[in-house]
Amino acid sequence: MDGERETDATDELPRPAAAVLATACAQALPIWAKQIETARHQAQDAVVSLMQRFENIISRLDTALGAARSQTGASTVAQDTAQGQQLLAQVIDALRDIRSSRDALAREIRGLAAYADELGKMSSDVESIAFKTNMLALNAAIEAAHAGDVGRGFAVVAKEVRELSAAARDTGKSISHKVGLISAALTQIVTTNERVSARDQAAVTESEQHIHTVLERFRQRTQLLTDIAERSNAESEAIKGDVADALVQLQFQDRTGQILQQVVASIAQAQQLGTGAGQDDDAQRVAEYLHRMQQTYTTDEQRQNHTGVASGELAPQGATFF
Amino acid sequence: MSEVHTAAAPRDSAAPAATTRGPQQYLTFVLGGEVFAIGILAIREILEYAIPTQVPMMPPYLAGVINLRGAVVPVVDLAIRFGRPAGTVGKRTCIVIIEVAGGEELQQIGLLVDAVNAVIEVDAAQIEPPPAFGARVRADFIHGMATVDSRFIILLDVRNLLAAAELEQVAETAAPGAPATHA
Amino acid sequence: MAKRILIVDDSESVRMIARIALREQGYEVLEAANGVEALQKLAGERVHLVVSDVNMPQMDGITLLKQIKASPKHKFMPIIMLTTEAGQGKKDEGRAAGARAWITKPFQPGVLVDAVTKLMPAAA
Numbered sequence: 171m172d173g174e175r176e177t178d179a180t181d182e183l184p185r186p187a188a189a190v191l192a193t194a195c196a197q198a199l200p201i202w203a204k205q206i207e208t209a210r211h212q213a214q215d216a217v218v219s220l221m222q223r224f225e226n227i228i229s230r231l232d233t234a235l236g237a238a239r240s241q242t243g244a245s246t247v248a249q250d251t252a253q254g255q256q257l258l259a260q261v262i263d264a265l266r267d268i269r270s271s272r273d274a275l276a277r278e279i280r281g282l283a284a285y286a287d288e289l290g291k292m293s294s295d296v297e298s299i300a301f302k303t304n305m306l307a308l309n310a311a312i313e314a315a316h317a318g319d320v321g322r323g324f325a326v327v328a329k330e331v332r333e334l335s336a337a338a339r340d341t342g343k344s345i346s347h348k349v350g351l352i353s354a355a356l357t358q359i360v361t362t363n364e365r366v367s368a369r370d371q372a373a374v375t376e377s378e379q380h381i382h383t384v385l386e387r388f389r390q391r392t393q394l395l396t397d398i399a400e401r402s403n404a405e406s407e408a409i410k411g412d413v414a415d416a417l418v419q420l421q422f423q424d425r426t427g428q429i430l431q432q433v434v435a436s437i438a439q440a441q442q443l444g445t446g447a448g449q450d451d452d453a454q455r456v457a458e459y460l461h462r463m464q465q466t467y468t469t470d471e472q473r474q475n476h477t478g479v480a481s482g483e484l485a486p487q488g489a490t491f492f
Numbered sequence: 493m494s495e496v497h498t499a500a501a502p503r504d505s506a507a508p509a510a511t512t513r514g515p516q517q518y519l520t521f522v523l524g525g526e527v528f529a530i531g532i533l534a535i536r537e538i539l540e541y542a543i544p545t546q547v548p549m550m551p552p553y554l555a556g557v558i559n560l561r562g563a564v565v566p567v568v569d570l571a572i573r574f575g576r577p578a579g580t581v582g583k584r585t586c587i588v589i590i591e592v593a594g595g596e597e598l599q600q601i602g603l604l605v606d607a608v609n610a611v612i613e614v615d616a617a618q619i620e621p622p623p624a625f626g627a628r629v630r631a632d633f634i635h636g637m638a639t640v641d642s643r644f645i646i647l648l649d650v651r652n653l654l655a656a657a658e659l660e661q662v663a664e665t666a667a668p669g670a671p672a673t674h675a
Numbered sequence: 676m677a678k679r680i681l682i683v684d685d686s687e688s689v690r691m692i693a694r695i696a697l698r699e700q701g702y703e704v705l706e707a708a709n710g711v712e713a714l715q716k717l718a719g720e721r722v723h724l725v726v727s728d729v730n731m732p733q734m735d736g737i738t739l740l741k742q743i744k745a746s747p748k749h750k751f752m753p754i755i756m757l758t759t760e761a762g763q764g765k766k767d768e769g770r771a772a773g774a775r776a777w778i779t780k781p782f783q784p785g786v787l788v789d790a791v792t793k794l795m796p797a798a799a
Contacts, residue, residue, distance in 0.1 A: 301584060304608075308519065308538055311611040315517055315532040414784050417692045421781040424686035425759060428730070468730045469759040489755075489790040490777040492770040 194440045194456045198463065202433045204475035209426035216422035219415070226412045418486055428468055436463050515613040520645060521588065521605040523570055524579060527645045528605075529612070529638075534590050534650050536600060538608055541585040551661065555604055558587065565589065567602035573653065574629050579606055590650050601654070614638050619647060678795055679703045679721060683713040683739065684728040684757065689780070693726060693757070696784035697791065710734025714742060717749060724795055726787070729758035729765065737765075737772050744773040753794040757782060 443459055467473050518529035519538075544556025544567040553573040557566050567587055571579045579585075584607035591598045619636035635649035680702050682693045694704045705720060707713035709731045716722070725743065729736035736756060743749045755776040756769045766777050776790045 298583075302540075305538055305540060305586070308608060308611060311517070312519070312532055312535050312537060315611075414696075417696060417784045418781050420688055420692055424684075424689045425780060427686065428759060470761050486781050486783045486786065487761075487779050489786050490766065491790070491793070492775055492777070 193452070194443050194459055197456065197460060198436065198440060201463070201476050202436065205429050205433050205472055208471050208475060209429040212422050212429075213426045216419040219419045226408075425469065429472060432466055432468070432472065435466065439463075515615040517611055517613055518645075518647065519588070519611055520609040520640075521586070522607045522609065523574070523605050524576055527609070527643055529614075529645050529647050530588070530590065530650055531635075531647075532611060534592070536589040536591050539587045539589065539602070541581060541587060541604075544602075551658070558602060560589065560600070560602075563600070565600050565602050567604055568653070569604045571604070574633070579604075582606065584608075592650055592654065603653075612640060614640070614645075614647075622646075676721070677701065677703045678723045679705060680791065681705045681707060681713060681716055681720075681722045681725045682727075683707045683710065683725065683731070683736070685709055685731045686728070689728065689757070692784065693787060696788055700788055700791075702791070710736070710739035710742070713739055717743065722752070724791060725752055725754045726757050726791070727754060729756060729760050729769075737768055740769065740772045740774055751796075753796065755787075755790050755794065757787065 439459065439462070443455060464473070464476050467476065517532040519532050519535055520527055520529045522528075539558075539560070542558055544558050546556045547554070550556070553569055555567045555569040557564050559565075569578055571577065586605055586608050587602040588605055588608065589600055589602050591600055593599070618638050618640075620638070621636055622631055622634040623637070629646060632652045633648055635647040638645045638647060680697055682690050682697075682704060683706075684690050684693070685708050690706050690708075694706065697704050705716055705722065707716050710727075711733050713725070713727070717725075727736045727739055731739075734742075736758065740754055740756070743752055743754065753775045754773065755778060756774045757778045757780065758765075759780045760766075761779045769777055775794050778786055778790060
């Protein structure tokens with residue numbers, strides 16, 4: 171409207187836009203850390219379990235082979251078993267690779283924590299400088315109004331405003347620099363994750379071929395072996411049980427993939443927060459961001475990590491029929 | 493003699509007159525989510541929040557007293573004065589030191605507000621009278637209403653913020669034992 | 676003809692596991708990585724039962740479920756949901772949309788096989 175003029179001394183200060191990013195990171199990081207820990211924990215358990223299963227399968231194959239050696243087809247079974255061992259060993263290696271690349275990703279994400287802490291501190295420094303500067307400017311305006319345009323008190327105050335302004339500008343520059351580093355780190359993480367995912371896909375496909383080959387051969391051999399001796403029967407039943415358990419454990423890849431995928435997406439959204447910030451509703455934006463994060467979860471343990479409830483153990487359930 | 497802090501020289505600390513005299517400056521501040529303003533000539537300075545010292549037997553709207561360069565200044569919790577629940581202290585909470593006429597001397601009083609915004613100019617022509625009903629603040633506290641950047645600003649009349657009797661009580665708080673009337 | 680099952684999941688490893696478990700039982704297994712592919716496969720091939728994930732890109736499992744049930748040709752198709760989602764809310768959504776069973780991940784292959792056996796229609 172006509173006839174107004176605002177004297178607001180914060181016009182020249184950089185808005186603490188990074189404050190939003192820092193606040194979001196500070197609140198989200200403990201949650202991301204828990205999600206990653208859950209994923210690693212599951213992956214570790216699953217791989218250990220799988221290795222045990224495969225060892226069982228191999229040793230039972232040996233036992234079954236012993237019972238059938240006296241019968242026909244012993245040498246082909248021996249050949250199959252040896253090849254089976256080789257293939258399974260390759261599968262275990264591939265799974266180990268997957269686990270270590272997940273570890274690398276998790277390490278990079280944790281590296282963010284140090285940045286976010288520093289950023290949080292600097293950002294609150296800037297806020298307090300901005301607040302003090304505004305106060306000084308307003309007091310200066312008050313002095314000026316009382317004493318006329320030129321007053322001794324006003325000159326002193328104006329000088330202090332300029333000094334504070336310079337200090338805030340320096341801090342602001344540091345923050346911009348740090349935000350740049352964080353952005354680079356976040357981009358790096360997203361890139362790494364994409365590279366890792368592609369490699370993992372290939373490793374899983376290869377593993378699948380190997381396992382399928384082993385099981386196909388084994389299925390044929392199982393028939394032969396169960397026909398021969400009762401001890402073989404017992405072993406082959408046990409092997410089937412091991413195989414079924416292995417198939418349950420192999421599902422970890424899907425689950426930990428989902429959990430890590432969600433964390434990476436969440437990080438990307440946090441980056442978005444930083445660029446649009448600077449309005450009065452910053453605290454609200456962070457709250458909405460955390461709320462949206464909750465809505466992207468697909469597993470119970472992700473939800474439990476978010477709300478702070480301890481995660482229970484993952485056990486396969488039965489089917490629910492409608 | 494009274495310990496009440498007085499200005500070195502009397503100043504024109506009354507709220508700006510309603511007669512058109514060109515645009516007047518106002519300090520805007522926030523209280524309970526609403527924007528208020530006080531004429532700048534009534535304002536002495538703004539302080540960062542400091543916890544006021546409690547004084548016994550104070551009316552509820554007095555948050556306590558603070559030490560301002562050796563002088564004792566009472567602090568009014570403006571939210572309570574307006575009949576609302578007390579606000580919470582935040583990062584931007586401030587104390588606005590105003591000067592009101594108390595008898596023949598000037599009385600300094602601190603007002604506790606949620607945040608101070610800026611100094612704006614408002615032309616007397618933009619000031620509308622307070623609404624007849626629905627105003628959530630006592631009508632005699634209000635000097636008028638103005639619309640700035642499509643926000644309503646309530647211009648306060650600080651002269652009426654504390655009635656004479658209350659002013660006496662406040663002065664008592666600032667300087668217990670002083671004589672009831674001032675010379 | 677051998678009974679055919681369509682497994683819909685964006686995870687290679689889950690499809691692999693389901694494929695292994697079901698082929699062991701003599702079923703033929705078709706695969707789709709998302710809802711769109713699934714509908715394409717259903718249009719071109721004879722399928723007796725569908726197993727589907729819920730969280731998938733392009734089209735989620737519940738939407739796929741509704742679309743299958745909406746077409747006259749597949750109105751009675753038995754559909755089993757296989758998903759990490761364990762919440763009652765999502766289960767209710769699935770039931771309301773016409774799913775016949777809900778299996779949470781991680782799943783035991785035996786549980787999937789049992790559910791398929793129960794729900795597989797007897798007629799050719």
